[in-house]
Amino acid sequence: IGDRWIGGGEPCYIVAEISANHNQSYERAVEIIKAAKNAGADAVKLQTYTPDTLTIDSNREWFRIPGDSLWAGKTLYQLYGEAYTPWEWQPQLQKVALSLGLDFFSTPFDATAVDFLEQFDVLAYKVASFEIVDLPLLRKIAKTGKPAILSTGMASLSEIDEAVKTIRQGGSEQIALLKCTSAYPASTGEMNLRTTALPQDPPPAA
Secondary structure (H helix, E strand, O other): OOOOOOOOOOOOOOEEEOOOOOOOOHHHHHHHHHHHHHHOOOEEEEEEOOHHHHOOOOOOHHHEOOOOOOOOOOEHHHHHHHHOOOHHHHHHHHHHHHHOOOEEEEEEOOHHHHHHHHOOOOOOEEEOHHHHHOHHHHHHHHHHOOOEEEEOOOOOHHHHHHHHHHHHHOOOOOEEEEOOOOOOOOOHHHHOOOOOOOOOOOOOOO
């Protein structure tokens, strides 16, 4: 990614996730990027979506958040409307990151997000756990030829295998798989940090 090699024997590559932590304040987003630099991060990452690219504006039961979380009772549309990073900010935030010597990339959630991110030539693409089975999105990312980082927390081994094959067949060989536990926050008993490739799996390609 950029001028950094990532893999066995290389220094740890630390990515700071901005996500919704800006609370819809551009100035706060800039401060988060500066804080990431001061903390020693190598890169910052956004998420590129809008409420309309993720869900529909519905108040029906299936589109409301259950339980007793901070978001309980809100609709998904409302949640994503509060959480998304305005697209017009993103090229500017990239400039801020690059000026500080940080790599910058994003998680696209649909094809329009990939097209948008290609306009300012992000260095890589992150695939969220839920999207690892979105094969058209993976093909779209693969066509860019950029490195792809895949979270695997929601996927079975066969789904991970299919995702990797899809990206390779699409023309990209630079793939990183993240050991991911899709629980927020995850308990230590759920993390399984010692998870490794199964013995019968072939070694990763160089």
